[in-house]
Amino acid sequence: MTAGIPLANPDAKARRSRPYRLAGPSWVIPVLLFLGFFFVIPLGANILRSLQAGQTATNGPLFYYIKLLTDAYYGGVILETLKVAAISTVLCLIVGYPVAYFMVRFAGRWNAIIVFLLIAPLLTSIIMRTFGWRVLLARRGLLTTLLADWGVIPRPINLADEPFAVYLGLVHVLAPFMILSITAVLQKVDVRLEESARVLGASALGTFFRITLPLSLDGIATGCILVFVVTCGSFLTMLLLGGGKVTTLSLLIYQQFNVTQDVGFAAAMGNMLLFIGLICLTLQARFLRRSGGKS
C-alpha cells in the first residue's frame, strides 16, 4: 500500500550563524546515484518507450496518448478512474471527519486505542481485507445471511462483484488515512475558539461549519489528495471486489501486462496515471502554500 507522505519543508527557522554539521553533502551521493539509476532512468525510459512504441509509419509518437484520450472506451476508463477516486474521497471525508473530531475533542485516554485500531488494519495484507469483504458479502456470506434472516432482503444475494463492494473496500482501506490527516491538523485548532463562538451565541452546527471546519481545511486537503491519489493507483480492490464492473486505469495496466502484453500502451497508461498524480500533488502544494499551512 502506498502511504502518502505530506512533504515536509526544511526547517526555515533561523539558527545560530553556523550550526555544527556532522554530515557533508557527499553523504547524499550514494542514494542519489541509486535513485537516479533505478528510479529516474526507468521512469524516463518508460516515457520514451510509450512514445517510440506508438510511432509507426502512419502514427506520430503521441499515438497512444491520443488513443487514450480520444477513444471512447479508454476515455471512459479515465473518467471512471477519476469518478471512483472522487467518490471514494468524498465518502472517506464524510465517514472519517466525525471520527477524527471525536478523537481530538473527546477521546482522551481512548485516543491511543482508537489510533491503534485505525492503523492495525493497515498492517494486514490488502488481500486479507478484500477477502474479508468477499466473506461478508458473498451469497452465503455473513452479512448477506444475516440480512436475509432479518428479512431485509428476500434471499441471500451476491453483494460482492458490485461497484458497491469496491467503494466499501476502498473506504475501508483509505478512511484511516483521511482520519489521521485530519486529526493532525485538528489537534492544533484551539478549542477555546469553538467555545468563544458558543458563548457568543452560535449554535453547535454554526460553530462547526464556521469555526471548526474552516480551521481544519489543511488536514482535509491533505487527506483528500492522499485518498484521491492512492485510489487512482490501486487496482486490487477493483480486481477482487468489482467483478469486472469497475475498470480503472491501474486495473487496465494490470490486465494489459497480464493478458495482452502491449508494453507501449501499458507504459502510456502508467504515465497518464503519473500525470494525474502530479496534478494532485501540485494542487496540494499550492493549497498548502496559500493557506500558509505546514503539514
Added chain:
Amino acid sequence: MTALEPALPVRRRRRVRYGVIALALYVLLFLGFIAAPIVSVVAVSFSTASFIAFPIPGFTLRWYWRIVEYKPFVDALIVSGEVAVLSTMFGTLLGVPAALALARSRRTAAAIVSNFLLAPVTVPAIVLGLALLYFLSSLSLGISFTALLIAHTVAGIPYIVRTVLSVYRAIPPDLEEAAAILGASRWQTLIHTTLPLVRSGVFAGGLFAILTSLDNLPLSFFFGSANTNTLPVVMLSYMENQFDPSIAAISTVQMLIAIVVLLIADRVYGIEKLTS
C-alpha cells in the same frame, strides 16, 4: 458535536452530552466496520467447511496445516521476509546518511533533494514496477531476486528518509558540538552521539519500510517467478483459482507476524509517535 463549558446552563449541557454519546456510538460503529472483514477472515480460517458459509459449521486447524503442506506459501513467506528485511537494510544504509546531511542544511538544493528522496512513494507502485521491470530486463536482471530487491529498496527509501529527517531536525546540534569539542572524531560523534539520537527515527522508518514491503503486491507481481514470488503474489494467484479458507489461514498468520512486529515497535518506540 461541540465542546463543553462547565459554565453553560445545565439544560444545554445535557443536550450536548447526547450529541457526544451519539458521536461515540458512531465511532464504535466505524471501528466495527474497520474490524469486520478482518475478524471474519480469522473466523473463516477455523471453519470446517471448505467453502465460505455462515454460521461456521465447526472448528478445525486443517487450513493451517494446508499452509505448511502447500509449498508455494512457505517459499513465498520466506522470500517476502528476505526481501522486506534486506531492502529495508539497504534503504537504511542509503537513506540515513543522506537524511543526516540534508536535515540541517538550509540551502534550496537540500530542500529539492529531500523532496526528490521522498518522491518514490508518490509514484503508483504499479507504474514503478512496470518501468523497473523493463529497465532491469534491459540490464538482463529482469525477473530475479536482485530486481525484486532493487524495486523494494526504491520504495522503502522515502519512509526511512522521512522519519530520520524529522527526528534529526528536532535534535539541537549542541550534543554533537559538545562531542566534537571534547575531541571526538567525526566517526566517533556519528557512532556515539548522532546515531543513538536518531535511532527512533531509523527504527520507525525501517518499520514502515518492512511492513510496506511485506504487502507491496503491485510492485512484486511484476517480478514474480517460482522462486521470486512474494506471499501476496502467491495469495492472489491462489485466490484467482480457488476460494477456500486456506487464504484466510495464511492471511491470519501474516497478520500475526505484523502484530508481533508492531508490539515490539510499541515497546521500543511507542505507537502514537509512529503516526505523527
